[in-house]
Amino acid sequence: MxxxxxxxxxxxxxxxxxxxxxxxxxxxxxxxxxxxxxxxxxxxxxxxxxxxxxxxxxxxxxxxxxxxxxxxxxxxxxxxxxxxxxxxxxxxxxxxxxxxxxxxxxxxxxxxxxxxxxxxxxxxxxxxxxxxxxxxxxxxxxxxxxxxxxxxxxxxxxxxxxxxxxxxxxxxxxxxxxxxxxxxxxxxxxxxxxxxxxxxxxxxxxxxxxxxxxxxxxxxxxxxxxxxxxxxxxxxxxxxxxxxxxxxxxxxxxGGKSPNIVFDDANLDDAVKGAISGIFAASGQTCIAGSRLLVQRSVYEEVSERVVAFASTARLGDPMERTTQVGPITTQPQREKVLGYIDIAKQEGARCLLGGGTPKDPALGEGWFVEPTIFGDVNNSMRIAREEVFGPVLSIIPFEDEDEAVEIANDTIYGLASGVWTKDMRRAFKMADRIRAGTVWVNTYRAVSFLAPFGxxxxxxxxxxxxxxxxxxxxxxxxxxxxxxxxxxxxxxxx
Structure with a gap:
């Protein structure tokens, strides 16, 4: 027994x-x-x-x-x-x-x-x-x-x-x-x-x-x-x-390969939190993960630096502890898949800004952890930007204007969710119309409700x-x- x-x-x-x-x-x-x-x-x-x-x-x-x-x-x-x-x-x-x-x-x-x-x-x-x-x-x-x-x-x-x-x-x-x-x-x-x-x-x-x-x-x-x-x-x-x-x-x-789009007029404090929530909450293991962070070129460096700084403070640990912010990957095969995609991104020339492997902290024991990982200067043609990783891996992609943001956002086989960060409500409504996804969040991310259709x-x-x-x-x-x-x-x- x-x-x-x-x-x-x-x-x-x-x-x-x-x-x-x-x-x-x-x-x-x-x-x-x-x-x-x-x-x-x-x-x-x-x-x-x-x-x-x-x-x-x-x-x-x-x-x-x-x-x-x-x-x-x-x-x-x-x-x-x-x-x-x-x-x-x-x-x-x-x-x-x-x-x-x-x-x-x-x-x-x-x-x-x-x-x-x-x-x-x-x-x-x-x-x-x-x-x-x-x-x-x-x-x-x-x-x-x-x-x-x-x-x-x-x-x-x-x-x-x-x-x-x-x-x-x-x-x-x-x-x-x-x-x-x-x-x-x-x-x-x-x-x-x-x-x-x-x-x-x-x-x-x-x-x-x-x-x-x-x-x-x-x-x-x-x-x-x-x-x-x-x-x-x-x-x-x-x-x-x-x-x-x-x-x-x-x-x-x-699946999804959701774009989380940050314009230069956005409240950047909120946008950074939205980027973190979109990919590192639940260790990136959500179909709605904002795994592609599209950032307007004029604020690209600033946003990238702030997202990296914020993510670097994330506490990995026992998911039963209320102070833990990032838990392990759910299955061992999925952990290997995530690590495999990290290697592919490096081989394709994406710039690893944070993480990129497994944590070395002995306190994490035998847990199936992957470090919160961020890649910069990602091109939307890279596999890391096109295929669903389903783990704590973020790709940051620059864009010039609304038209290019929409083009990159829609250049995917998926269309589950998306995020738009802007103070311009005219832009918010226009982007919501143009993005081909079942959910568009504006100045928020990962909100769901029993009242709201999802697909x-x-x-x-x-x-x-x-x-x-x-x-x-x-x-x-x-x-x-x-x-x-x-x-x-x-x-x-x-x-």
């Missing part, structure tokens, strides 16, 4: 291991040691979870539950998450190494999504169509899709799961959750609260393990109507292709999460025609 904490999947309301009996270790990125284990599932486990969700959708009490009752369950779950927020945040820190301050803030904010979509559940309305056909009553209904598979990443497990789970449930769907194999524990801990909240069995199910072992069964299963995925664009493209074979709905929130342009994804737009991603429209006439017109002619 292992001494590690053990978390179980939940299928049809019952805790369970995998049918193979295998377990998968979760490693604490700060210590480099396993702290917990979750079931390592296979195709049979994935199929069982889908079958449970399908039964709950078609035959269980969920299928006949009123929208108002569904909303009450969501709000009850919100209150339970708020009650256990610190416990859930600590699980996430052990799993992914992000700061306790960051994860606590995220988990404390998560209930807002369940309250919001819980309130929206019974406000989903169809409409009556003013028909041009005589003696016909024509109306629409909004209905759930069916079984939704939610595939979530390792960087913000509970928050990014919630962005999918809350609207999917509010719309009346049932769900199978596939968390990242690196950070499954908080999703499984959440299932205890799902049970306590009173959700019927089978409405929410979990499958843990490697994507290659369970992913195809989940995505290709004919009883799955939609896949909601957050992660890398290569995996997203593979899921999209698999889903297309079976004509499934998808929401894809993928990407281009290879950054399909669909929107959060806000009223999100629930539409989990609904389909049925059009109903009722003939009120006594007779039937000519059956050989379209009505």
């Amino acid at each position: 292992s001494d590690l904490a053990r978390f179980h999947n939940v299928v049809n309301g019952q805790p369970c291991a995998s049918t193979t009996g295998r377990w998968l270790a979760s490693v604490n990125p700060y210590t480099g040691k396993a702290w917990a284990e979750v079931p390592q599932c296979g195709p049979d486990d994935a199929d069982a979870a889908v079958q449970a969700a399908w039964r709950a959708f078609t035959k269980g009490p969920w299928a006949t539950m009123s929208a108002t009752a569904r909303g009450k369950l969501l709000r009850r779950l919100a209150d339970l998450i708020a009650r256990d927020a610190e416990k859930l945040a600590e699980i996430e820190v052990k799993d992914n190494g992000k700061l306790l301050a960051e994860m606590s803030a995220q988990v404390r904010y998560v209930p807002e999504w369940f309250h919001y979509f819980g309130g929206l559940a019974d406000k989903i309305e169809g409409g009556v169509i003013p028909s041009d056909k005589p003696d016909v009553f024509n109306y629409t209904k909004r209905e759930p899709l069916g079984v939704v598979v939610c595939i979530t990443p390792w960087n913000s497990p509970l928050m990014l799961l919630t962005w999918k789970l809350a609207p999917a449930l509010a719309a009346g769907n049932t769900v199978v959750i596939k968390p990242s194999e690196f950070t499954s524990c908080s999703a499984l801990a959440l299932m205890e609260l799902v049970k306590e909240a009173g959700f019927p069995d089978g409405v929410i199910n979990t499958v843990t393990g490697f994507g290659a072992e369970v992913g195809p069964t989940l995505v290709e299963n004919p009883q799955v109507s939609k896949v909601a995925f957050t992660g890398g664009d290569a995996t997203g493209a593979a899921i999209y292709a698999q889903a297309a074979k079976h004509i499934k709905h998808v929401t894809l929130e993928l 990407g342009y281009k290879k950054s994804g399909i669909g929107r999460e959060s806000g009223q737009a999100a629930i539409d991603e989990y609904l389909q429209t049925k059009c109903v025609w009722i003939n009120l006439a006594e007779g039937i017109p000519d059956p050989f002619v379209i009505r």
Whole structure:
């Protein structure tokens, strides 16, 4: 029997291991040691979870539950998450190494999504169509899709799961959750609260393990109507292709190479803080990371020096300590990837202004740390400026004017987020119009809300999460025609 904490999947309301009996270790990125284990599932486990969700959708009490009752369950779950927020945040820190301050803030904010979509559940309305056909009553209904598979990443497990789970449930769907194999524990801990909240069995199910072992069964299963995925664009493209074979709905929130643009009229104190927040918060492990800092040439040297000076004071350390500002990279393979990109940048001729390797502080022990790293004089054609690093690595790129800033900002396969720093509101509105990204922040960065839609342009994804737009991603429209006439017109002619 292992001494590690053990978390179980939940299928049809019952805790369970995998049918193979295998377990998968979760490693604490700060210590480099396993702290917990979750079931390592296979195709049979994935199929069982889908079958449970399908039964709950078609035959269980969920299928006949009123929208108002569904909303009450969501709000009850919100209150339970708020009650256990610190416990859930600590699980996430052990799993992914992000700061306790960051994860606590995220988990404390998560209930807002369940309250919001819980309130929206019974406000989903169809409409009556003013028909041009005589003696016909024509109306629409909004209905759930069916079984939704939610595939979530390792960087913000509970928050990014919630962005999918809350609207999917509010719309009346049932769900199978596939968390990242690196950070499954908080999703499984959440299932205890799902049970306590009173959700019927089978409405929410979990499958843990490697994507290659369970992913195809989940995505290709004919009883799955939609896949909601957050992660890398290569995996997203593979899921999209698999889903297309079976004509499934998808929401894809993928990668980014977001420009954070500083004009010479900006409040430079704020802009520097925004640059730091954009890339070094969460150790750069966010899809919205402002990894390209575009700075107007007239203030390029000043801003570069100030960003380097600020970043050089960042405190690396135990993510459980409130004084720590930069934690480790979540996975060992990701750490190697980040270090590989740093080497590529040096080879391409980018000027390393700060960091560029692993910290030498023995107090950091076996943690998977990478130094906050800044490259100056980066050209937008360099790989470091074009490919998603997903780590604490910033590229500073100079520009002359608005036109060049827009050209550089949009010269990417991605379009998830962006930032603009200026005191000129005319410029702010013009830049917001011209930047091809799903989110434009002006004089701020990394702001998200349950009220505001989030998603990407281009290879950054399909669909929107959060806000009223999100629930539409989990609904389909049925059009109903009722003939009120006594007779039937000519059956050989379209009505």
